[in-house]
Amino acid sequence: MATKRTVPNPLALAVLALLYERPMHPYEMVTTMRERGKHESVKLRYSSLYSVVEALERAGLIVPRETERAGRRPERTVYAITEAGRVEFLDWLRELVRVPEKEYPRFMAGLSFLAALPPSEALSLLKERIQLLEDRISRVRGGLAQGRALGVPRLFLIEHEYELALLETEVAWVHALVKEIEAGTIEGLHLWELFHSWTEPVAVERSREGGRDELR
Secondary structure, eight states, X not given: OOOOOSSOOHHHHHHHHHXXXXXXXXXXXXXXXXXTTGGGTSOOOHHHHHHHHXXXXXXXXXXXXXXXXXXXXXXXXXXXXXXXXXXXXXXXXXXXXXXXXXXXXXXXXHHHTGXXXXXXXXXXXXXXXXXXXXXXXXXXXXXXXXXXXTTOOGGGTHHHHXXXXXXXXXXXXXXXXXXXXXXXXXXXXXXXXXXXXXXXXXXXXXXXXXXXXXXX
16 A cells, blocks of 8 residues: 655656655756656646645755845756755655555546447547557657667656557557457447447437527
8 A cells, every 4th residue: 555645746756756855946856857858757747846845845854055146037946955854755655666556547547438429420539549649659759769879878768668668558548449349359349339329319309409498
């Protein structure tokens, strides 16, 4: 079972990881994350970042170290990780690497209610998803190729390799599902079609009744 974290937002993990390296101000954290492509792994927003930094400070995991100003820019507070923050970061990181956790992907939620859509519409949507997945795969492959060409060690690209493996597995699975539906070999297809043969006329009739009510 996952440990309940003081600041459970994954962005907090990223902040602690950056400050584990060296003290930084929030703007530098954002710049560093973007330069390293970490915004592809952790959802990054300025407003969320400042909220997370404040929460980590309240929890005693980071502390303000100094305030600096460059030219006419506003003052920026540089933060440093505390010993408690180091312990929290390393414990959290070890848990994430070691312990599999039940996740709830949005696609899984959609699949669980797929039968509510007519088979023809479900097929169309799944094909659109395949195209979007293939576009994403192309971008991730391109990013990996660029990183390798620049001599980035594999250790710093492994999260993108993992993402690519997930995307390739998903697109292959969706392709297979589409073929089954198109071939009429997916178990339960008859019930799926029968359900919509019953519900669609009812929906049309209700729509007509609603129209008549508006005219009264």
